[in-house]
Structures are given as structure tokens and as C-alpha cells.
Amino acid sequence: MEKEISKAEFKGISGGMGVYAQQDQKSFMIRLRTPSGLISKEHLNLILSYVHKYGLEKVHLTTRQAVQLHDLDIDSVCDIMEDGIDHDLFTRGGGGNFPRNVSLSPLAGVEKAEEFDVTPYALQVGNYFLGNAPSYKLPRKLKVAFSSDEKDTAAASINDMGFMAVSEKGIPMFRMWLAGGMGQGPAVAVTYPSLVRPQEVLYYVEAMIQLFIAEGDYENKAKARTRFIPRRMGTEAFLECFEKHLEEVKKTHQFEEIAPVVAEGMSSCEDLNGTCIAQRQEGLYTVILHPVCGQLAAQDLEKIAAFVERVEAAQIRLSMEEEMYVRNLTREQAEELQAMMAHMMQTPVARTLSCVGTPSCQMGILQSQKLCRGILAAVKEAGLCESRLPMIQISGCPNSCARHQVAEIGFAGRKVKVGDRSEDAFQLFVGGSVSGADTHMGELQGVMLASEIPQYIVELGKLLEQEEKSVTEIAECECFKELTEKFLVS
Template structure:
């Protein structure tokens, strides 16, 4: 590790009251990381934690800083959730063991799989999070931009590369997209998060229709050659106001994939809402400006892009080895029925002849450390050392030889990981809810377990049903993706007017999902009922479907045929609060009476409008710009300098109590409040023209050096101007 980083880090540590043997061991962990950029990132997190403790960084700004590094506050005080970013859910056995070991050492010993193919660790001390990160990076596992106002984890179909329906493997594209935007200056401090997904076919198994950018692979023949490209969808999202993505290109050539995505993200960074958090997602910007204007603004960014064309190294995608040994085993007679069902619903043939993919159903996406280590050993023995976390919180093993299926089943069953029903009605997706999240209103995980048991024990035929699903979120924000479920549920509350007491409730949505043609459907809110009546609601819905649905009719189609009012009247008796019993005032898994306990959520960083903080950021961004230009990363250097100019302008606007909702309005307001009044002079006469040269020039060395020098001088001028104003 370079001596500069070590020296700086231990200068910081020498000033801490908490320097311990743990911190000394942390030094060796840093030295084992080869990438100096990663080392610096971890050191910065440790430094910022101490600056926050010392009162030199306020709570809101610190929240934004740590979220961009995967550190998320829990409902429980004093501990954090650490989100591990796994591009398209890809894991090796070694990485899974590393995560399992660290879950025990630093957290609760549980690995929680998420709907974005991440893994979360809970109950981690904030002080120890840099050390945890350092140990993860030794196996090439990052936390960077797993949370916050960033490009979140790039997701993709878990069967990418083995899907018989795919025109080609999308994993190399997802991987390159992940690498390209990681630590990219254009997406570090946007108004909100930005999500990207790659589906392997028109079936849209990665749910591209709910993403800010969604890609579906396509091929066409040009002059006798097969050309790869993508259907592009733009502006989808869930949350309290869900929106379907709009198809904008039927075929975008593969070398345009990253340039186009960067242009869109640049537009979002500059034009996206930054004051009203609930309106800050890209879907709202798309609605406000329209598709044509968004594409026009994206075209304006073309000249500033460092890559007008970007070739994806498709042939260089690293493939893990596949075990060749055959393990001739038989399944015990008492397990033959379970084995047959497991093969029917959890095992799928690959496009590679003789090989199968095997799905692992995980209740609530949870896997304890000891079982995770044993699972890693089984996976490495029977499958390719490249398995995937799925968007429904399970795992997929790939390249299992057909002859090894009985032996694999035996090994998985011994770990209680061979339960049939993956991605069926009996495989409920659920966010952590009130177990750990500040935003959750009522429980998600315990009610998910109860409803799964209803399906398995009372409606076993639905264990085979992959066309229906149940998804649960602890609040309307839809981390559990309830908006696109056949039966969607989000946590809520009800108030009994007679005794003025509050009880936990479930808001039911029906009719979401993906149709036979890959088209997505959003569920509709139908009714809110007490939580403890959830099992009875499920029974009523399934009994009704069995009685009145036509043969082969998907649930979304049945819902549309019957209509919302039909289902409201069906479930209305469950909403009657005159028949409440004492148990209704207890949430699932709790023994004390329910009360609503929510705080400010951390799904995205909060923008902090403090003059001193903004000027501190200006200095940091100028420093980053200087480093990037010196390193030959001219586009990055230009963008850092641009961000410094915007922050400096925003600081002076705040001093006048002028609020601007996006970067463009900051620039325009600064012209009006300072330039046009003669308080500040700008070369060329307009701050807007001065700043937005960024998208009217090629990112050459000469322009980067000039823009940086002028940004540095101008921000210093603004800083001195503000100091004089403070004295006055």
C-alpha cells in the first residue's frame, strides 16, 4: 500500500480516542488491497466517521457520505445495515464464504439476499464498517454505491448465459456497465438513486419495465453478419407512485449502450429534482419533460462524453470452471416424492445440453453464516463456481450435470435448502420491514412466513405455480416489489375510532405481474385490512380464483376481467373493525401492542444546504478534478470541476435563502441573483454559458486543463466573496 495512504490514515487514527488493537489490524487489511483507489475510499470513510463524531460534519451530510459507501442506518440505534453490491448477483464460493465469515465477525451472522441481487449484513457497528469493507475487498467485493443517490447495483436475469430463450448472454454487458459507472463522477450525488436492469429475453425476467433504464437483448443481420443490440426502456419505477418504463428504442447497437446510458444519467444529474425527495426519481423528470426532450438533452451531452462508442469485451468475459466429476447417488425412498417435485419446479434445463440450473428457495432471503459456508462447499462441488443471487431472494446454481442431480439434492436437503417451490406462490418475496428498516410501518418477514405456510399446507398445488406470486413490503416504497405481484401487500396501519387505538394493517394490491408476452402490469390498491386477517384474505382470494378463473388464465388477466370492485366487495368483511380481538393489536412476531414507529428513511442521501459544507465539498471536488486531469481522465476531471462550480453557486444562493430545485436552476438563479446584479463578474458575461461549456466541448486535455483552472479560480473568488458578506 502506498506510504501516503498509510501515513494519512494513521495520522487520522493517532488523533482518535478509540485507537485500539482492532485499528492496528485494520492497517494490515488495507495493505492487502492492491487497488490504491479502493484503499483511499475506505480511508475516507474512516476519516468521515471520525469527523462526524467530532461534530465537523453534520448528520445529513454524513448520511449522504456513508450511504454512497453502502452503510445504511437501522431502526435499532447504534448499528448499521451494510449492503454488499454484487453486479447481476454474481458470486463465487470463496466470496460467499468471505461474506459469511464477516457476517459472524461484524454482524448478526445472517446473510440477507435482496431484490436487487445484493446481500445485506445487519447489526454492524459504524466504527467497524471501514474494516469490514477492507476485508470484503480482499475478495473483490465492494460496498461502493450500494445505497445513496447513485447508480445502484446493476441487475440481470439470474439465468443469463444459460437461458434457452436468450439471443446472447447479457452478463458481460451488465458487468461492464457496473465497472463503468462505479466511482464515476457523473453519478455520485444525484437527486435520487438510478436503477438499471438487463433481461435475458423478451420474457423480461429481470423486470426491466420497472427500471430507470432497462435493456432486453436483440440481434439483427446486417450485410450477412449478426449484430447484437438492445431494446431500451426508459423511466420505470415503483415506490408510492409506480410507473411503467417507456420503450424508446427497438434496437440500440451494443457499442452505443454505455454512451447512451451515460448521456441519460448526465441529464438526470443536471435536470433532476433535488429539493422534493418524493419527486426526485427519473420517472418524474421524464413525465415533466417528455421523452422527446429527454432524448434531445441526452443528444446535447454527446460531445462531452469520453466515449462516443464503447466496445464491450464480450469474448473476454471470465467464465468459471465447471466440475467434471460424477457422483453416482440415489435418493432415499422416503424422499423420492420430494425429489421429483424439486426436479419439476426448482430445476431447469440450460441451453447447454446435459446441464441444468438449480434454484435455491430461501424464506425471506435469509441464510445463516454456518449454512452459507456449507452451501458454498456444495455449490463448488456440483456446479460452476459462478452462482447468482436472484431478484426473488434466492440463489441459482448453474452447470449441474444431469447425472449429479440426485447427489446435489441429497447434499442440499441435508442443509434444508432443497425445498420445492422456487419462484412460485409458495416463495414469497419480503423486505426486512420492521425487523430493521426505519421506514417500515408493519412487519413483513413474519407475515411472509405465515402466508407461505398457508400455501404449502392448504394449497400445495400452488407450489408448482410460477404464474402467480406474493410480494410484501413494510411500507409503500416497494422494496419488496409488491406493486408488481399477483397479490401485493405493503405494511400500513389502521385506527380504531372507538377506542382510539392503532393496529397493524396490510394494504392489498392485486393484478400485478408479467404477462405471457413479457408485458408488465402494475397492481391496483384494493383494500386495507388488519394484519392478523392476512391469512384469511389469502384463502378467500385463492378459493375465489379456483372457483371462477378460466383454465390457464393468469391472475392479472383474471383481476382485469373481474374488476377492482369485485375484489373489494369480496374482501370487505375483513376490513370490519367492529369485530376486532386483542390479538389484532399485535403485529406478527411481536408480543407488545403495536404502535407506528417510523423515522426519516435512508433510501437516498439528503441534500444538505449549508454554506460551509458546500464550500468544503467544492475544495474536495477541485482536488478530485486535479487528480483526474493529472491521470489523463479528462472527462472525469471536467465533471468534478463542473460539480465544484455548481456547489459554489448553490452556497451563495443559500446565503440569500434562494432555493433552486435542480442544477440548471441553480445556474440560472446564480446569474439572476449575482451576475446580472453586478455582484460577481463572469468571463463571457453569463454563468450559465461559463459552466455549461462542459457539454459543448470534447473532453480533451487542453479543455480539461483550462476548465479546471478557471473553475478553481472562480470558486476561490466566490469563497472570498462569501467571507466578505459574512463579515458585513
């Protein structure tokens, strides 16, 4: 590259194709749009072939159920894009002002508590976006989610548009949310007052697209997301506006309808442990693999690919927690895979997630990956009982790629002045939650120096063990406030 255009100009062109320059302005990242986190065995082997061909040490599993390849030159990026298209593995809409990868509960179709499998609807919307993305002129990105049940593992209640499977007098329906989102000016989504027939999902999605095009802010990028529209209009007026667009879409569009299939049967099997989940299907299990900080090493990818290749029924899905779910395993196969990947993180705190951060992320402020590894090392060195520390969610900047604002413990990177020096620091958020029953933001506690956070987590772990409480239970206690204040710089 001869740097003939600015970083912002390049991002404007490349973002919509899922390609971003890294901070050194010499290397590049490409985001492979694995649809709703579903990865076929063929695509897994294709990704592995890219790892081998371009000498990559790892791949990053994202918090939007995609796979990112980093540290590539621009020619390699173009080669991957071209080859991916030939194999139906796309990057279009992986960034920029486009609908993003449609998120999906990773246990959809095998979840014991689900009313029906929401996978077909997530894929239907994803395919619709892929076919129409070039024609949309959106103010900014738009995110849609499909959750299987009240656990809301696809974060339907904090997306621009979210659907959750429910049952109304035995009839499969969707609960729906609109205009939620993370980052600057976060908002829990607005609950739609009526249930939605699964067959009509695309009408509602297209109505939201049309509303966003008509009412979104094209002038102020900071307020160009859907969550700012009901703030400006008022919730009631926003819902009335949505209904008008929905009425028009139903007059002008004719979409294929997918009938829901009610989930039947229930396995008697129990979970083997926290990362080996009994499926609805009798005798089958899903194993959850969490690479450290979402960075899946090339040698681990090789082992996983070889394993699923010889297990005919095995399926792979990615989660929004940077995890890989290997599904449809017998108990013996599940135990074999867990033994093979015993170095993968098992306890909640060891499954801490982090965005890729600097120096890879062009928009990043701090090294979120460094903090993630620092916390895990400190916890291990202290010999803590890890059972009470939760998963920690770390974003390298306020953009909330790790959804720090709804985490039980969340951190967001920033710079602070300490004396005459600018120091690396993180805002601390505590007590957030995502669920169908109660999604709410965590409370901002203040700012901590990045260098002090691992020790804070160690002392917090000791306090939780001593008090025999979770973070949520202890957050209002004086002992928690005293400990936290010791580490705050502002």
C-alpha cells in the same frame, strides 16, 4: 456510538457506502455489492467467514441482487468494509444518491431463449459506475437493468434505464427503456424508439447520467427520480433531451466496445421441475434456491459453499426474487443439491419474497418478514394445494423494495386508524406484471389489517382451486371481489 449526529445526517454520510443504521440506532446493516448478482466462490467463502466471525445467524438476499449483513456494531461494519476492499468486494454505491447495483437476468449466458449473453454489458456498466460514482452529484439513486429475453427477469421495463437482448434480422441489438421506477409515483419506463447496438451501451448510460444531473429535481426529494422528468417535460421533449445528451457524449467520450456473441446450440434437456432449469448447454442444469423470505440461514450458506467448492464448474448468481441460482450442474449434481436443500421453497407461493422490513430497516413501517412467514405458515396449516397461488411480493412501506406494485399479488405496509387505535395494515395490489410484451401496474384494491392477511390468502387459495383459475384470470370475477371486500378496512 455517542449519537453525536442525527439519524438523517448519518444516513447522508453512510448511505453512499452501503451502510445503514437499523431502527434501534445501535445496530447496523452493510450491503455487499455483489456485481449484478455474480458471486465467485472466493467471495462466497469470504461472506461465510464474516457470518462466522461476527456470529450472524443469517444473511439477507436482496431484491437488487446483493447480500446484506445485519445486526452489526459500527466497528464490525468498518472492519468488513476494509477487508472487503482488500478482496475486491465493495460496498460503495450500495445506497445513497448513486447508481445502484446493475440488475441482470440470473440465467444470462445459459438461458435457452436468449439471443446473446448480456452479462458482459451489465458488468461493464457496473464497473463504470464503481469507477465514477464518487464524481457523480445525482439528485437521487439511479438503477440500470439488463434482461436476457422477453421474460424481463431483470425488470428492464421498470428501471431508470433498462436493456433487453433482441435480434434484428439476425443482428444482436438491445431494446431500451428510460425513466421507469417503483415506489412513490411509480411509472413503467418510456420505450426508446430505436434499437441500440450493444457496443454502444456506455454512451447511452452516460447520456442518461448527464440528463439526470441536468434535469433532475435537487429540491424535492419525493420527485427526484428520473421517472418524474418525462412527466414534467412530456415524453417527446424528454426523448429529444436525451438525444441531445447522447450526441454530446458521443463527441466527448471514447468507450471500449464489447462485441456481442450470438448464442449457439440448444440443449434437448427438459426442466426437471420448477426450480431445476435445463440450460442451453447440453446436459447442464441450474438449481434455484429460495430461502424463506430471502433470509439465508448460516448453516445453509455453509452447505452451499461446501457443495460449490467441490463442483468445479458451479457458478452462483443471485436473482431479484431473493434467490440463489446454482448453475452448470449435471443432472446428478442438481438432484443432489435439491435433496440437500429440500426445505427450500418449491411452489410459487412458497417462494414469496419480502423486503427486510422493521425492525431492521430504518425506513420501514411494518414487519414485512413477519407477514411473509405468517402467510406461509397459514397456507401450510390449511393444507392447500399451492399450485394456483402465485408468488406474493411484500414491501414493509411504500418504497416498493419488493416491487409490490407490479406483482400478481403485492402488499405495501402502512398504518391505519381503526376506531381510536392505529393498526398495522397493508395496501393490496392485484394483477401487476413485468414482461417485455406487457409491463403494467397492479390495481390497488384497498387496505387490509396485517393480522387478517394470512387468512385472506388461505381463502383466496381455496377460491382459486374451486374456480380452477389464476389470480389474473379471476381478478375481474365477482367472487374475487366479494372475497376481497370482506377483508378490506378501507
